Amino acid sequence: MNDVLNERDEAKGKTLKFIVQLVIGAGMGALGMMATLRLVRARIEIFDHIDHLLALGVGLVLGLMGLFVALGAAMPKAGAKLLNVEDEAELRYQQRDLLWSAIGMILLASMPVILALSGVAGFLSAQTxxxxxxxxxxxxxxxxILAKIRSDELDKAATMETGAYSFYASFLIFGGWAAxxxxxxxxxxxMLGFFAGTLSIWLAMLFIMLGKRGMLST
Known part of the structure; x- marks a missing residue:
């Protein structure tokens, strides 16, 4: 009986943790998008180009994910309650890898944002x-390269599966559109729409793969 009650309490705790993550992520995303749109409103012509908005959106999502992970890894006590880890000890064990992942996510996020703010937007020159x-x-x-050296077989398999899903989905969507x-x-x-679209598809496939492998729950 006690085991059943403990399992129920643990399940409730995980559900509450997931809800907190969802609310914080949604709040950060909404604030970030509002700030970004307010920033680019000075160049109103960008709103006539859906590809620029898509690039800004996916860049913002990736950037917020990276920032969220970086802050959690830098503050293990608070991060253990927000990030998808079992406890503070596990977070400290994975701290370096999580920080590297966060930096990589932020760098990846910068690419669609840079492209969105160049061209018709006019914020950045082509050279910059x-x-x-x-x-x-x-x-x-x-x-x-560093991540590949440190990754285990599970990480490598997850990476390959995400890449495969992304390729087939991108081929189906953009191949069909091209036809x-x-x-x-x-x-x-x-071309910007293609770049931002493939990145969005990769992000969607990443979450699908993580959910399929049960890696979205601790």
Whole structure:
């Protein structure tokens, strides 16, 4: 009887933790999006380009995820209550890997944001955007190499599965769209739309893979 009650209490605790994570994430996302849109409102023409808004949106989501993980890893006591870990000890054990992941997520987030703020938006010149993208790609490549060295077989399998899901989904969506555009049935997508779209698909497949493997619950 006590075991059943303990399991119920543990399940309630996990549910409450998930709700807190969801509320905090949604709140941060809403505030971040409002601040971003207020910032770019000075260049109102950006709102006429859905690909720029999509790039800003996915960049904001990735950036907030990275910031959320970084803050949690930097403050293990508070982070253990917010991040998807069993307890503070586990968080301290994974602290370095989580910080690296957070940095990588923020670097990845910077790429669609840089592209969205260049071109028609006019906030960044082509040269500045290219330099920023080059630095982000170089740093991400280095972090990927380090992560591959430290990752175990489960992490490698999860990465490969996410990549495979992302490829097939991207091919289905953008391949189908390209075929319809070739037939004159829909408007062709832009290169920025393709970049932001594939990144959005990868993010969606990442969450699907994590849920499938039961990695979204502690």
């Amino acid at each position: 955007a290219l330099i920023g993208l080059g630095l982000a790609v170089g740093a991400l490549t280095l972090l990927s 319809l555009a070739h037939l004159g049935l829909v408007a062709p997508f832009t």
